[in-house]
Amino acid sequence: MDYPILSTVIFLPVVGALIILLMQRSNEGLIKWSALTFSIINFILSIPLFTSFNKTTAAMQFTEKYKWIPGWNINYALGVDGISVLFVLLSTLLTVLCVSVSWKSVKQKTKEFFAALLLIEGSMIGVFCSVDLFLFYIFWEAMLIPMYLLIGVWGGPNRIYAAIKFFLFTLVGSVLMLIGIIVLYFNTGKSFDILQMMVTNYPFNLQLILFWAFFAAFAVKVPMFPVHTWLPDAHTEAPTAGSVILAGVLIKMGAYGFLRFSMPILPEATKAMAPAMMVLSVIGIIYGAVICLGQTDLKRLIAYSSVSHMGFVTLGIFALNIQGLQGGILQMLNHGIVTGALFLCIGMIYDRTHTRQIADYGGAATIFPVYAAIFMVFTLASIGLPSTNGFVGEFLIILGGFTASKTVGTISALGIIIGAGYMLWLYQRVFFMEVNPKIQGHNDIDLREILTLVPLIILVFWIGVYPNTFLSFMDVSVQHLIERLNSAGQQNVAQHIIEVIQ
Amino acid sequence: MNMPFPNLAPVTPEIILSIAAMLLLLMELVFKNKGVLALAGLIAVAVTLYVLPSSFGTTFGGMFISDSYSMYFKLIFMINLALTILLSLKYLQREKAECGEYYSLLLFATTGMMIMASARDFIVLYLGLELMALSTYVLAGIKRNDIKSNEAALKYFLLGAFSSALLLYGISLLYGLTTTTDLYKIAAQLQQSEVSTTLLLSMILIAVAFSFKIAAAPFHMWAPDVYEGAPTSITAFMSVGPKAAGFAVIGRVFYVAFQNVQADWTPILIGIAILTMAVGNILAIAQTNIKRMLAYSSIAHAGYMLVGIIAGTAEGQQAMMTYMLIYAFMNMGAFAVVIMLEKGDEIKDYEGLAKTRPVIAALMLVFMFSLTGIPPTAGFVGKFNIFMAAINAGYVWLVVVAVIFSAISAYYYLRVVMNMYMREPAETAAINPSPSLGLALVISVVMVFVIGIIPSVVIG
Numbered sequence: 001m002d003y004p005i006l007s008t009v010i011f012l013p014v015v016g017a018l019i020i021l022l023m024q025r026s027n028e029g030l031i032k033w034s035a036l037t038f039s040i041i042n043f044i045l046s047i048p049l050f051t052s053f054n055k056t057t058a059a060m061q062f063t064e065k066y067k068w069i070p071g072w073n074i075n076y077a078l079g080v081d082g083i084s085v086l087f088v089l090l091s092t093l094l095t096v097l098c099v100s101v102s103w104k105s106v107k108q109k110t111k112e113f114f115a116a117l118l119l120i121e122g123s124m125i126g127v128f129c130s131v132d133l134f135l136f137y138i139f140w141e142a143m144l145i146p147m148y149l150l151i152g153v154w155g156g157p158n159r160i161y162a163a164i165k166f167f168l169f170t171l172v173g174s175v176l177m178l179i180g181i182i183v184l185y186f187n188t189g190k191s192f193d194i195l196q197m198m199v200t201n202y203p204f205n206l207q208l209i210l211f212w213a214f215f216a217a218f219a220v221k222v223p224m225f226p227v228h229t230w231l232p233d234a235h236t237e238a239p240t241a242g243s244v245i246l247a248g249v250l251i252k253m254g255a256y257g258f259l260r261f262s263m264p265i266l267p268e269a270t271k272a273m274a275p276a277m278m279v280l281s282v283i284g285i286i287y288g289a290v291i292c293l294g295q296t297d298l299k300r301l302i303a304y305s306s307v308s309h310m311g312f313v314t315l316g317i318f319a320l321n322i323q324g325l326q327g328g329i330l331q332m333l334n335h336g337i338v339t340g341a342l343f344l345c346i347g348m349i350y351d352r353t354h355t356r357q358i359a360d361y362g363g364a365a366t367i368f369p370v371y372a373a374i375f376m377v378f379t380l381a382s383i384g385l386p387s388t389n390g391f392v393g394e395f396l397i398i399l400g401g402f403t404a405s406k407t408v409g410t411i412s413a414l415g416i417i418i419g420a421g422y423m424l425w426l427y428q429r430v431f432f433m434e435v436n437p438k439i440q441g442h443n444d445i446d447l448r449e450i451l452t453l454v455p456l457i458i459l460v461f462w463i464g465v466y467p468n469t470f471l472s473f474m475d476v477s478v479q480h481l482i483e484r485l486n487s488a489g490q491q492n493v494a495q496h497i498i499e500v501i502q
Numbered sequence: 503m504n505m506p507f508p509n510l511a512p513v514t515p516e517i518i519l520s521i522a523a524m525l526l527l528l529m530e531l532v533f534k535n536k537g538v539l540a541l542a543g544l545i546a547v548a549v550t551l552y553v554l555p556s557s558f559g560t561t562f563g564g565m566f567i568s569d570s571y572s573m574y575f576k577l578i579f580m581i582n583l584a585l586t587i588l589l590s591l592k593y594l595q596r597e598k599a600e601c602g603e604y605y606s607l608l609l610f611a612t613t614g615m616m617i618m619a620s621a622r623d624f625i626v627l628y629l630g631l632e633l634m635a636l637s638t639y640v641l642a643g644i645k646r647n648d649i650k651s652n653e654a655a656l657k658y659f660l661l662g663a664f665s666s667a668l669l670l671y672g673i674s675l676l677y678g679l680t681t682t683t684d685l686y687k688i689a690a691q692l693q694q695s696e697v698s699t700t701l702l703l704s705m706i707l708i709a710v711a712f713s714f715k716i717a718a719a720p721f722h723m724w725a726p727d728v729y730e731g732a733p734t735s736i737t738a739f740m741s742v743g744p745k746a747a748g749f750a751v752i753g754r755v756f757y758v759a760f761q762n763v764q765a766d767w768t769p770i771l772i773g774i775a776i777l778t779m780a781v782g783n784i785l786a787i788a789q790t791n792i793k794r795m796l797a798y799s800s801i802a803h804a805g806y807m808l809v810g811i812i813a814g815t816a817e818g819q820q821a822m823m824t825y826m827l828i829y830a831f832m833n834m835g836a837f838a839v840v841i842m843l844e845k846g847d848e849i850k851d852y853e854g855l856a857k858t859r860p861v862i863a864a865l866m867l868v869f870m871f872s873l874t875g876i877p878p879t880a881g882f883v884g885k886f887n888i889f890m891a892a893i894n895a896g897y898v899w900l901v902v903v904a905v906i907f908s909a910i911s912a913y914y915y916l917r918v919v920m921n922m923y924m925r926e927p928a929e930t931a932a933i934n935p936s937p938s939l940g941l942a943l944v945i946s947v948v949m950v951f952v953i954g955i956i957p958s959v960v961i962g
Binding site for chain 1: 856857860871876877878882886889890893894898901902905906908909912913916919920923924957958961
């Protein structure tokens, strides 16, 4: 590997966005093809992360480090480990699919649309690769600008409300984290280096306060109950590509934040707060699932199902054991694939019928047979049927949940049953029964659209049948994280005992 | 008494600028084309900037000091002046408010600011303050036939005179206590004496007078009306220059003269800062006129900068100075966009601008996000710097208040973005491009990004 691979995958899309912005507005073909080219090249460039990743170490790999702001001891430091590497790949893959699915559906301000999409890609990858907290925050916040525009300019009828709600929720959470970051900086001897923070032991009370400061930002992004209310609006109103990015990657950043910052940097506070987090997760699982049953809007239903599924993710993470953590990380990936795919599917049918109301559908399987078959795959994956990816993730999470608390494990398993209920019922109402005259006369999905979905179908079965390809990436890193969690507490106990003895 | 001739080296920049101002008055009689005056003004700025670095020193018996602190502010004043001249050129023709005194008064006002930044004595400080204030009163009312401009000037004058009186009262009380107007001697005197009610009263009066200048609540009432009524180029000038000068003297007076009674003035400033952030950010939400909105936004920004002062450390002072520089660029940029539009005073005038004028809308977008403080723009670096200094000084709770208000501010800045990008245009917005205005916009937007991406240029 002879090029700075992480910097390249972060900044190539940014460069692409700038080039697209300089293009002639009327030349839509050129704009679209360049966006597609940039996103595909970026995906290809990110593949070495998959092939030459060293799975035997928990250390950061592909690292880059340059002095950036010496006055504040800030470095431009990048690196990936087993927890983050797969999300970089997910981001580059989903961006390609997003460009493809927006090919015909974006009709106004095409230039700005694809530029915004590429800018989001760059900052998303930046979030997953930053090993300096300041750099992380820059990417974390910078993404708000293009995402706000994506929802607000190209979204549905209620887009302005959804965009501002998304922006304000996220911003309030983020600025509280910013304070946490600065406090952490001064308590780490004026350093933003995450690796250094991971080996520093902070006083318990400080950890507790910082945990909640970080929680403010991450819980909003995930989103955890009760700060999830921006999500249904944003997901529903965003254009298809926006929903896919939101569901596929953006909300993973919250869970990733817990894994990367809260747990290794504040291990004792994490342990102390884990029960509370698990309770919030379980509430999210059940609440999200129950709400789904009452939805009449296709996109809104999938949006609320995200609340439920992300509840599983945080449950797995805060179970604080190997199975739970691995399941949580895998489920983040799974959710990105499956929910991303479901939003892509809904976008495709919306381009034809221009309605998202479930009541306007019925008998779609007769009119769109290929589409119906593909949708079935993702529906079953979302439910967690064995041999699909959803099963592996949820199985591991519930296993981890049971180990941590029997009650929590039992209640969360209930969420899967409700999940099967709303998804199958949705499928029945849309695809079976009498053909609704409102959807008559449309064509089945074309080759471009099928090609957009094929990679995700492959992934659904790949992870479902042989998850080890992906689990093996995170084995060592998760082990390392658990050790950090356990050792930090013991040190403190030991210290406490010594103090008592003295 | 034998008076030695004072060393003029430290005051060369001020001398050059005031001579240039007087020359401009004379040139106005000769030249029909006012563009020549603007060019002369820019040349004066260049010459002043050229001599600025070599003007270190103290003079006039220690009443006037030129140090790195004052130099930094003078740099901001020069940027402010240069950008204002660039903004004014075409705008004045359009508004038919072209008159030679305009540029001359700008130069005089800036000279006043420079004197304020260099004052080591309350008398010099007051001198500079009045020179600045009197010039800006006139500038605010320079559109003689415009009733709002008249109102603005009168309001500004009355309240400004009021605040000057308060300042004089505070200074005289302080003189009574310490028998001196020299800032360092006051500091030495205050070391010995107990904090008395008189001292507290004098500090409050001085803080109030300066709060008028920086438009801090509850002494901000003049700002929205004056900002709205004054010619837009002058609004831009006022939103940066006098505010920077106000902060320069606050930094000097409170960090030097009152350095030993810091515990007593901090609570006063904390109260003012919180109120300022609250009033600025909350009232800005309700505005429909963009100049009024920017007025409230400038009030809010004064609040953030006060947080830097409150930190009470060199770090905090530097953070405030850096913020002022960054604020100058982003605020001037926003006003440049307002001036660029033929009809750009109401927020609803911006509807659909992204469709009809994509480049201008994109520029405004950058300035709005920078004012909100979103990376990778300069506004974020400024806020981050201030918050870091305040947290290091132990004011975590104050920073929590500040970031909450900063998040609220996103609402009204984004409303402009929302209007530009998410609404349909009623008609194609007419614009008034000119090379000078374009140059001002380019300088502003480049600096917003350069400082945002490479903060090292302003840090340390």
